[in-house]
Amino acid sequence: MSEPAACIPLEKLLPTELFKALGDPNRIAILCDLCECRGGPKTVSELAAELPVDLSVVSRHLGVLKRARVLDAERNGKNVQYSVRAGDLVAILRSLADAIESCCPASKPTETETRTGPAEPGSVSQP
Amino acid sequence: MSEPAACIPLEKLLPTELFKALGDPNRIAILCDLCECRGGPKTVSELAAELPVDLSVVSRHLGVLKRARVLDAERNGKNVQYSVRAGDLVAILRSLADAIESCCPASKPTETETRTGPAEPGSVSQP
């Protein structure tokens, strides 16, 4: 019996807040920046230097990411060091993947609609 | 050497579109609905019956999820059956988790800020 009996309930694993936080290009850029190899924590100024928006905006984005449990903040003198909560994040992503897998046994990647262009809802079958 | 040499670049693995698609409660509800054990594909009407919004809105949400490669659509007579692209989704989540883990070796879950209340950006060190 290599088949798990029931599927893992998804509702508890899908925090809208997290995805909403990751749904902005600038916030994604921040996350990528902080995830760079051996990058370690960075300050708001350092992160803002890489982005095309005002520092205050970056500060707000960091607040959103922090509320969503994506980042961690720690004061260090005059600066605030932001870092990725990698452990938590990885755990969430893994358990989410497990849950989806457990609920949808037919896990066949790239079966339909794998051509180049994206498909609109209406273009299910084009004439 | 159980340590990978370099970290996996995150930029390519973080599609803003996907997270934006998952950043809406109704879309999450749709995903959960479609992920229910042995649920199989469902039509727009069936999905709309579970949601407090108009059918047209559900159709649009399905379009967003489809564009984000979360769902798959297939016409079946008068109906359109929507199903979860579980394989792709699981693969994306897993490779994302791997990438984050590879970039941030200090994966210590729930280290700081793990109390009940959320923390604002300004409340790094409270007096």
Add this chain to the structure above:
DNA sequence: ACTTCACTTGCATTCTGAGACAATTGTGCT
């Protein structure tokens, strides 16, 4: 104490996105 630097927050503006309703398209049936 005063100044400076780093960051946060208040406020106004702009823009995106969700939602409802109506109209249209697509499919099957008689």
Add this chain to the structure above:
DNA sequence: AGCACAATTGTCTCAGAATGCAAGTGAAGT
């Protein structure tokens, strides 16, 4: 062809989010 049903799309409105600028807060140096 004509009708009925399913789904998509057009259009409008409204709420929430992103942004910039200015003002406020906190910490360190002089």
